[in-house]
Amino acid sequence: GFAELDTDRRRRTGVPEVVYGEGKTPEQTLRLLAELRRTDPRGPALATRCPPAVLDAARDAFPGEAVAADPVGRTVTVGALPPPVGDVVALTAGTTDLPVAGECRATLAALGVGVRLVADVGVAGLHRLLGHLDAIRDADAVVVAAGMDGALPSVVAGLVPAPVIGVPTSVGYGVAAGGLATAAAMLASCSPGLVVVNVDNGFGAAVHAAKIVHRVRGDR
Amino acid sequence: GFAELDTDRRRRTGVPEVVYGEGKTPEQTLRLLAELRRTDPRGPALATRCPPAVLDAARDAFPGEAVAADPVGRTVTVGALPPPVGDVVALTAGTTDLPVAGECRATLAALGVGVRLVADVGVAGLHRLLGHLDAIRDADAVVVAAGMDGALPSVVAGLVPAPVIGVPTSVGYGVAAGGLATAAAMLASCSPGLVVVNVDNGFGAAVHAAKIVHRVRGDR
Amino acid sequence: GFAELDTDRRRRTGVPEVVYGEGKTPEQTLRLLAELRRTDPRGPALATRCPPAVLDAARDAFPGEAVAADPVGRTVTVGALPPPVGDVVALTAGTTDLPVAGECRATLAALGVGVRLVADVGVAGLHRLLGHLDAIRDADAVVVAAGMDGALPSVVAGLVPAPVIGVPTSVGYGVAAGGLATAAAMLASCSPGLVVVNVDNGFGAAVHAAKIVHRVRGDR
Amino acid sequence: GFAELDTDRRRRTGVPEVVYGEGKTPEQTLRLLAELRRTDPRGPALATRCPPAVLDAARDAFPGEAVAADPVGRTVTVGALPPPVGDVVALTAGTTDLPVAGECRATLAALGVGVRLVADVGVAGLHRLLGHLDAIRDADAVVVAAGMDGALPSVVAGLVPAPVIGVPTSVGYGVAAGGLATAAAMLASCSPGLVVVNVDNGFGAAVHAAKIVHRVRGDR
Amino acid sequence: GFAELDTDRRRRTGVPEVVYGEGKTPEQTLRLLAELRRTDPRGPALATRCPPAVLDAARDAFPGEAVAADPVGRTVTVGALPPPVGDVVALTAGTTDLPVAGECRATLAALGVGVRLVADVGVAGLHRLLGHLDAIRDADAVVVAAGMDGALPSVVAGLVPAPVIGVPTSVGYGVAAGGLATAAAMLASCSPGLVVVNVDNGFGAAVHAAKIVHRVRGDR
Amino acid sequence: GFAELDTDRRRRTGVPEVVYGEGKTPEQTLRLLAELRRTDPRGPALATRCPPAVLDAARDAFPGEAVAADPVGRTVTVGALPPPVGDVVALTAGTTDLPVAGECRATLAALGVGVRLVADVGVAGLHRLLGHLDAIRDADAVVVAAGMDGALPSVVAGLVPAPVIGVPTSVGYGVAAGGLATAAAMLASCSPGLVVVNVDNGFGAAVHAAKIVHRVRGDR
Amino acid sequence: GFAELDTDRRRRTGVPEVVYGEGKTPEQTLRLLAELRRTDPRGPALATRCPPAVLDAARDAFPGEAVAADPVGRTVTVGALPPPVGDVVALTAGTTDLPVAGECRATLAALGVGVRLVADVGVAGLHRLLGHLDAIRDADAVVVAAGMDGALPSVVAGLVPAPVIGVPTSVGYGVAAGGLATAAAMLASCSPGLVVVNVDNGFGAAVHAAKIVHRVRGDR
Amino acid sequence: GFAELDTDRRRRTGVPEVVYGEGKTPEQTLRLLAELRRTDPRGPALATRCPPAVLDAARDAFPGEAVAADPVGRTVTVGALPPPVGDVVALTAGTTDLPVAGECRATLAALGVGVRLVADVGVAGLHRLLGHLDAIRDADAVVVAAGMDGALPSVVAGLVPAPVIGVPTSVGYGVAAGGLATAAAMLASCSPGLVVVNVDNGFGAAVHAAKIVHRVRGDR
Ligand SMILES: Nc1ncnc2c1ncn2[C@@H]1O[C@H](COP(=O)(O)O)[C@@H](O)[C@H]1O
Ligand SMILES: Nc1ncnc2c1ncn2[C@@H]1O[C@H](COP(=O)(O)O)[C@@H](O)[C@H]1O
Ligand SMILES: Nc1ncnc2c1ncn2[C@@H]1O[C@H](COP(=O)(O)O)[C@@H](O)[C@H]1O
Ligand SMILES: Nc1ncnc2c1ncn2[C@@H]1O[C@H](COP(=O)(O)O)[C@@H](O)[C@H]1O
Ligand SMILES: [Mg+2]
Ligand SMILES: [Mg+2]
Ligand SMILES: [Mg+2]
Ligand SMILES: [Mg+2]
Ligand SMILES: [Mg+2]
Ligand SMILES: [Mg+2]
Ligand SMILES: [Mg+2]
Ligand SMILES: [Mg+2]
CATH class of the missing domain: 3.30.110 (Translation Initiation Factor IF3)
Known part of the structure; x- marks a missing residue:
């Protein structure tokens, strides 16, 4: 009912x-x-x-x-997790963005998609991202969770050929409280091809990434 | 300089x-x-x-x-357009969303990606979309431009396995003027996996779709 | 006092x-x-x-x-409920919209108006709505409660001759938190004749529907 | 095409x-x-x-x-206008709301619905409305276009049994520029049963009123 | 310190x-x-x-x-309250606006200004206000607290010669949550001369009213 | 008609x-x-x-x-202006606020109220205001038009016993474009008793001031 | 990890x-x-x-x-605090802004920068600020925390040669709730050179002030 | 007058x-x-x-x-420009931000402060910024004008010891139209010490930078 x-x-x-x-x-x-x-x-x-x-x-x-x-x-x-296929990288800008990346990772795992998590590589200390770049470059898709200024997905999208999905998080206060300013910053990105999901929607980012993996692997 | x-x-x-x-x-x-x-x-x-x-x-x-x-x-x-590879479908909800779909189509063409345009199939007359569904289903990616209520991308994303990219347009007035309400409706979609770009950003949607095609075709 | x-x-x-x-x-x-x-x-x-x-x-x-x-x-x-006259259908997009539909149903019952409730038929799985269409078509009025993208009332209003009243709900998060984006999506509907009440206002939708029933039944 | x-x-x-x-x-x-x-x-x-x-x-x-x-x-x-059936009253709060009421009137006429227009009876001079009340009371539906504070539809909905449809207009400046504050005031009405359409959407109000008339007259 | x-x-x-x-x-x-x-x-x-x-x-x-x-x-x-001078009327639109009117009344009492409170006379039942009009007309100033549509101060300001101060309250939900839409409706009033204070600021309204009483009574 | x-x-x-x-x-x-x-x-x-x-x-x-x-x-x-009674001072923060003060002055003149205009005394150069303070103090009411930060009315309301009416102006750009931020700053004033009218509404401020003058002079 | x-x-x-x-x-x-x-x-x-x-x-x-x-x-x-160098003054408009100033003071102390705190000198009682002016004038930088109208930093920036950093606080209610209106007022300041940090961000203001002190003292 | x-x-x-x-x-x-x-x-x-x-x-x-x-x-x-003292660097993210940087440069020149302009080094192509880093590091202050996502000032503030002033520009469309989203992104920066001025306010950024130079050079 x-x-x-x-x-x-x-x-x-x-x-x-x-x-x-x-x-x-x-x-x-x-x-x-x-x-x-x-x-x-x-x-x-x-x-x-x-x-x-x-x-x-x-x-x-x-x-x-x-x-x-x-x-x-x-x-x-x-139920048992399917064996993972494909390769999605999930990045977070800060430690406090981890719950959103966790929702993304669990969704990908349930959908049978392989996922690697790289945490706390925000733009305030750019060298942290640059150190991981080689590992990111060849992913089928990259999910980037960031709060506050939401700058990390823009930087990533300018550096790699993989499709990049930005997840604004509600981490932040003042003008960033609730995540709307962060979402707007990602939508207004100067890096071409960055796409965005709702604030804290690690689930939705995972589903889009899985659909890409399905296309790449010819599953459907 | x-x-x-x-x-x-x-x-x-x-x-x-x-x-x-x-x-x-x-x-x-x-x-x-x-x-x-x-x-x-x-x-x-x-x-x-x-x-x-x-x-x-x-x-x-x-x-x-x-x-x-x-x-x-x-x-x-x-410069000469490259021969198109891949298959992206660009849908519009109304006639007045055509400029945005046009920017998307020209960008895909310049990037050497194949694109089919289907116009004016908004949810007020749902049968129009349903009549095109078979043609949409197997695309590498689907770009959906819609103004006003921004409902079309949600409906499409619930119907096909292809990754769907929503492009809110500034078509609309009153609460929809400028396209922000439309963008919010797409971000808040109840259809999992819908991703969104900035208002009127047919270009950005095309670049994301092209990156997916590159992954699918193994170009990069 | x-x-x-x-x-x-x-x-x-x-x-x-x-x-x-x-x-x-x-x-x-x-x-x-x-x-x-x-x-x-x-x-x-x-x-x-x-x-x-x-x-x-x-x-x-x-x-x-x-x-x-x-x-x-x-x-x-x-006090005892009056015997119901007229026929109002109340739809919800999701399970979590039920409290709003409940307020609507109780108000109609108290006003002596007949009401049928159909839950969880949102646009992410369109066939659910289509399966109920014959039952909706001939209602005196249709109330549609939906959160998130608020797309369901637009789809319904494009399919039936009954007057349709959209009730945005506060179900949703991020850009949809509080229900304002949902309300805007309904107001900006591309389906002609959709009218809207305040977020979560199942009561107001019921009163409008009752006034229509009064007119149809010639009570006043 | x-x-x-x-x-x-x-x-x-x-x-x-x-x-x-x-x-x-x-x-x-x-x-x-x-x-x-x-x-x-x-x-x-x-x-x-x-x-x-x-x-x-x-x-x-x-x-x-x-x-x-x-x-x-x-x-x-x-094409020739159909002979009008039914009785809809369209009110405006001010002179400058007339274009919106005009769109409403023309739509009703094209749909074959009878319409009476009463202009410039806003709440700053309440006696103007009260003088027209008898004529409004028995309408099948009442459309009320108002800008600025958007108070007129609330007052009307508290006085008559007819279903009332508020049309916020973009008449106003400062906090009311664009009509969003006006729309919000109508949605938040303390008068039960007031429904609202998009800013300046005289067309949508007319379609809803026509659907009510169709129900009342048993046309469909 | x-x-x-x-x-x-x-x-x-x-x-x-x-x-x-x-x-x-x-x-x-x-x-x-x-x-x-x-x-x-x-x-x-x-x-x-x-x-x-x-x-x-x-x-x-x-x-x-x-x-x-x-x-x-x-x-x-x-400390002992001063003997009241002057005559300020404080109105509320609904029962739930009483806390704001209470802050106003206590402030006026502490400032030595006479105050009469009239509660629950909102525009949904206009006759309630009209029954009190003679008592309001000759006040030195009228403070009107209202939530939701904020229509009452506009109606009052169109009926009496006294200066009218609107106090938007945070009573309301959905688009009116927090009181900002209510405040905007009052600022956009079509009734000339209505002035407004911050949401729930019964204190500020009282101080302005007291300054008027001081001018009228020649105290300062 | x-x-x-x-x-x-x-x-x-x-x-x-x-x-x-x-x-x-x-x-x-x-x-x-x-x-x-x-x-x-x-x-x-x-x-x-x-x-x-x-x-x-x-x-x-x-x-x-x-x-x-x-x-x-x-x-x-x-028509001929009535002989002025009462004393209202109209201040502006900047040169570009003069049109708003002009509307206020013309309205007061038409209503037969005396008005003195003091322009360009914004808080960036506070000594300009302080030099005019003696002239302001004894006014029946003070109208203060300001754009941008809207700080001047707060400063004035903390310095004089006269009732102060703030008029936010649309002078400003960026976050102040349209005057809404300015209006909010005035409503949130830390100076008790400051009241506010709509953006650029020199007319409304004048009417409120005239109603105060009427009370003070016992005209009505 | x-x-x-x-x-x-x-x-x-x-x-x-x-x-x-x-x-x-x-x-x-x-x-x-x-x-x-x-x-x-x-x-x-x-x-x-x-x-x-x-x-x-x-x-x-x-x-x-x-x-x-x-x-x-x-x-x-x-860890032990470094011996303080430089001279930063932290002002607050009200008592309730003290937590924000406290975060600023602790940050400056940890960075080895000297700081003096002056509390509760808001513009509603301007003489309180003017009494402290000589002490403020020669600071290396001035941090001003204020809620509500956010007017204090504008007044300070018009009076002293030191660089002034405004910190909007979330102190306030109604239109000022959350601090966004306060932040906007500071950004729109008519006093040239006022810079702003996020709401309640006493930390960020301290870091900017410390960087100025580093430049002034030639530390880096 | x-x-x-x-x-x-x-x-x-x-x-x-x-x-x-x-x-x-x-x-x-x-x-x-x-x-x-x-x-x-x-x-x-x-x-x-x-x-x-x-x-x-x-x-x-x-x-x-x-x-x-x-x-x-x-x-x-x-009037003749004073000989420049101090060293301010003005960066822009894109070509279209040049007018804002131009206002900043002219203001600094009029104030007798030395300024170097580096254009079009936005984060979509990060190597462009990195190539200029040595030149930026030792400036007395850095002004960074950026539109859209407003990410550049955050990246710069994480890389250099100089105080950084972000100037959001109105370059952008959709969610970034008008520059408010850009301003919010800068205020919410994850890079400590970034301060912000109003949208397009190159003038204000220049004045703050000049005040820093005055402190550093001991001019005042
Ligand atoms: N974290 C999530 N965010 C957004 N949508 C979700 C999430 N988890 C599940 N969903 C979708 O929400 C729908 C369920 O809503 P309901 O009908 O209220 O149960 C399902 O169809 C899911 O695909
Ligand atoms: N759920 C509801 N939403 C909006 N208005 C309501 C609701 N329930 C009752 N009302 C109306 O609110 C008014 C009561 O306001 P009050 O004087 O505060 O009790 C009544 O006149 C009702 O018609
Ligand atoms: N581009 C600008 N942005 C913000 N403020 C400015 C700008 N140019 C000048 N100002 C300031 O605005 C004030 C002038 O306001 P007004 O009295 O209207 O001319 C002066 O005190 C200037 O310091
Ligand atoms: N309810 C109120 N709303 C707005 N302002 C108030 C209120 N009560 C007191 N005030 C003012 O707020 C100021 C106190 O701020 P603070 O320094 O934080 O105590 C006083 O100068 C009062 O005049
Ligand atoms: Mg970290
Ligand atoms: Mg069409
Ligand atoms: Mg469901
Ligand atoms: Mg009129
Ligand atoms: Mg009541
Ligand atoms: Mg000036
Ligand atoms: Mg205090
Ligand atoms: Mg460029």
Whole structure:
């Protein structure tokens, strides 16, 4: 009654329905995870933005299943992870952007996409990014999470041939509180081809990156 | 003196420097086009957001060159277009979004990427989109330009496996004037994986799509 | 002293005064409900946006009365519901929009208007809406609650002859936090005739729908 | 090529496709008017937001047709107006809101709905509205166009049983420039059931009113 | 050390320094009240925006003094109130605007100005205001607190010769959350001469009204 | 037809109806001036925000009348000015705020209120204001027009017992473009009792000041 | 793993890396302080925006070190303070701006720069500032923290030859809530040469002032 | 009458009064330039934001004087430039930011401060900046003008010990139109010590830099 899961989504788009845990009771989220698990056996069921109650209850709720609960990224995965294909790099500008990158990483893992995480390489200390450049260059896609000035994705997009996805984070205060100024800075980037998702939307960045990997690997 | 062209950009990112015609005198734009043409013979030189004076003068300014000037998309290309590879579909929600799609199409053409344009299929008459769905589904990437409510990219992203790039346009008035509400609607999409560029930025959407095509075709 | 109830409102507008529970003490809300009940015996007394303390105390406060308290929609109704006339359909884009649809449903019930609720049919999985279309088409009015991109009311308004009322919800984060971007997307709809109420205002949408039903049924 | 008219819209929604003249060349608008006229003979073809060039050329472009061009409301109608049914009242708060009411009136006329216009009855001189109240009360719907504080629709919605549609106008300066503050004031109305359309959107208000009239008259 | 009270303010402006209780520790507020009481014996000391801890402790902190603590308006007054002169009327649109009117009333009382409070006469039920009009007309000044659409001050300013001061309140939600839309509506009023203070600033409205009374009574 | 002048306004509020010239044709403005002149012989007729065409035509349109047209303040007055009573001081922060002060001065003159203008005394050179302080102190009311930071009214309100009305102007650029930041700064003033009108609304400030003068002089 | 400290920053910019305590666990902050202390023995390690848990634990976490924890400014310093050079004055407009000035003072102390604090000298009582002017005039730089109207830095910048840095604070409510209006007022200052940092960013203002002192003293 | 020049400003702040040409008639600007020239013979008179009419007329208006008119930066200087002292570097991210840097350069020149201009070194091609780094490092101050994402000042502030002043420019479109998003990005910089002036305010950045040079050189 309360929900009508889009169980056909994987067929249409290559990416399955995912439970959005915010604004749901823990019971609702766990019930929807179970329903996803039942109706789509091709991959694990995923819930994002899980409150602590869901993170804590997940393992007991699915006895006999592989369950992964990430308290930083606030995700729960039920079912074995597929073997990873493709190569996505997830960068963060600061330490406090890690939860957003965590949501991105867990989503990619659930979708069966390989992901490498490089944290805390913001533009205030540019040499940190430059030291990782060779590793970034050949990725299928690069996800860059940054708060405050949102400058890191612009710098990265000017340096590598991989498609770059900026994720503005709500890390920041004053004019950057809430992440809108950060999102605007990324949208207004002077580096051609940078694309942007909603503030803190590590999930959406992961899905776009996965769709690119699907295209590159010819999966769909 | 007045400019320091980034002639190394194609080597780093796979996409060459492009002249941004807004806020420049016609003389500046034409001079920079000439310099690009001279320093990077691997592809045509491109200028976007050209005022009428540049569109009118371009052909005479480059005698003996293949010159394309598009008054709708406001682009000028100097040099022969490369043979197109890959398959990008550019959709518009309305007739008045065509200039943005035009900028996107000219950019893809200059980058040697194949592009198909489907106009005026906004959600107020949904059957128009559904009639084109088979043609869209297998594209390497889909660019969707829409103004006002910005709903079309969300609907498309829920229907196809291709990566979808939303381009909010400044078409609209009242709360949508300037395109910011439209951009916000796209960023807040309930369809996973939709990514967004700046308002009216057909150019940026094209560059991201080209980078995806480069990855898919293994060019870089 | 602290309030001057508009007990004449039903005579003037066909819709009685309703207690707005936010920012009032539980005692104030219960006292005003009692006063409404006393001064207007033609229908039940309604309070919206009730805090838990009012929801919990309502039944005991009105012994011998039919009292309905809805913890999801946060409404309290005191007095028997009138037999429903007319046919309003309330749609939600997602599960988390249910509280807003609940406020709408309780208000229509208190006003004696028939209402059918269809939940979780957002545009990310369009087939869900299309499957319900025949049931929606002939309604006297359609209320559509949606958060995030607010695209669902635009799609509905392009498909049915019934007047459509969009209710932006505060469901969403980042650029959609608070519901203003969602409201703007609905106001800027490319589907003609879509009208909009304030964010989360299921109550206002219900009153407008009831006024339409009154006109259609010739009640006033 | 440049447009894909939604010629099926009248069948689906009771209201035909209409040409939006802004951002189109005069040639495009006139060609689309001709196409609408040809494909939908059940009623006149309508274009809104017409630039002077369209208003001037319309009569000559459709020889032998009844053509109405309204320079205040900026509309063009091609084909005989249907006999009006129903009763909609359009109010304006000030003289300068007349263009918006004009767009509303022309749209209703083209849709075959009866409309009465009452101008310049804003709340700074409340007696002006009160003097017209009897005439407003029994309308099928009331459209109220107001700029600046946008207070008039709230006052009207508290006085009559008819459904009230507020149209914020861009009349005003300073904090009201562009009409957004006015729109917000209407959305935040303390009068239950007031619904709102985009700034200056007399067209959309008319379509909603017409859909109500269709319901009341049982046309669809 | 932590504060440099403006003990000269009454001499310069006719209105003494007042303690702003927000963001101060209870100890700081009480110490500043004591210092004001000591340095300016011509009238009571006033603190606004007092947290519960200050409201509770005030009476014990000033033994032998007349102390008034208002939990609704969140004010504390230390010292006997002067006999009231002049006549200010404070109106509220709704019940939930009472705290703002309370701050205004306490400030006027501390300044020795007479004040009458009329609550809950918003424009959704216009007859409530009209019934009080004769009492309002001859006031020295009228303060009108309203949230949501902020329409009441405009209506009042069009009806009486007294100077009218609008106080937007933060009562409201969605587009009106925080009170900014309400403030904008008042600033954009179509009623000439309406002036506005900050959201919820009952204190500031009172001070302006008191300065008018001082001018009218020739006190300064 | 197109207008319904509020000819009763002077009786109700002490201040007559005034023509708002923006968005009207010159013919409309001149006709309304004539109608005001005819229906209210107790004082001159006033139009504000007049375009050049009205300023130029005014004198010839009213032969035999005293006509004043001010190209800086953009006002036209038809009929002899009443002898001034009361004392209002109008200050400007910069030279470019003069048009707003001009509108204020012309309105006060038409209302029969005495006004003194002191220009260009902004806070960047504070001694300029301090040199005029004695002259300001005893005014019935002080109007302060300022753009950019809007700091001058706060400084004035902290120095004099007269009621102070801030008029934010649209003078400024960047974050101050349009005057909204300036208006916010005045509303958030730390000087108690400062009241604010809309951006560039010299007219509204004048009406409030006149209402104060009426109270002080006991005229009404 | 979770962080990549920029231990080279002092060499490049003259100012070392500092721990930003917001959004970090107490353990992370303390570990990073320890790492800074270890890698950069030339000066104390500093953390800003520390939650109570860090302030409480700091002293025990660094036995044998000089540890300073400031609960008002929310800073922790580990290691002996360098002898202060240079002369920076930090002003606040109100008492409630003290936390921001405290962060500034602690940062300057950690950087070895001399600082004098003058509190509560806002423009509502201008004589308070004027009494301190001689002490301010010769500073190497002046930092001015102000909320609400943000007028104080403009007044200061018009009076002294020292470079002035404005720090908007989030002190204020209504239109000033969050500090954005205050920041805009400072950016739009009519006093030439006023520069601005983010809301509540006492840290950033201190670093800029320290860089000026470094230039003046020839340290770097 | 229309202006009260602050001829004492140089004595108080070290920087003289400057004419702001926007919103003034050419006659007013030229008259004020003449008055500045007459009252302050210690340096040239400067006007900023001059319309073409002032730029064209300046030379003839001051026969026998050294007059410099810069059509790009829109400045006019009357009187011989002082010999430059100190070393300020002005960077621009793009070619279209040159007018802002031009205003900055002309102001510094008029104030007798040495300035070097480095154009078009934005972060999309980072090597361009890195190639100039040695020249920037030892400046007394660095002014960085950038539009769009505003990332360049953050990158610079992380690389050099000089105090860095960011000037957001109005170069950009969509979310960056008007420069507010750019300004926010700079204020939210993750690079400590970056300070910001208003959008396009090359003048203000120059004055702050000059005040630093005065401190460094011990001039005042
Ligand atoms: N973190 C997330 N951010 C945005 N969308 C999400 C997220 N997680 C899941 N979703 C999408 O949100 C939709 C669920 O919304 P609901 O119908 O309210 O359960 C699903 O279709 C998901 O694809
Ligand atoms: N959920 C709601 N949203 C908006 N308005 C409401 C709501 N519930 C009741 N109201 C209206 O708000 C008014 C009550 O305001 P108050 O005087 O503060 O109680 C009533 O006249 C109701 O018609
Ligand atoms: N480009 C500029 N941006 C901001 N302020 C300026 C500019 N040029 C001059 N000013 C200042 O603006 C003030 C002039 O204002 P006004 O009285 O309107 O001429 C002077 O005190 C100048 O110091
Ligand atoms: N409720 C209030 N709203 C605005 N300003 C106030 C209020 N109460 C007191 N004030 C003013 O705020 C100033 C106190 O600021 P502070 O130095 O932070 O205590 C005083 O000078 C008061 O005149
Ligand atoms: Mg870090
Ligand atoms: Mg179309
Ligand atoms: Mg769902
Ligand atoms: Mg009127
Ligand atoms: Mg009420
Ligand atoms: Mg000046
Ligand atoms: Mg104080
Ligand atoms: Mg460039």
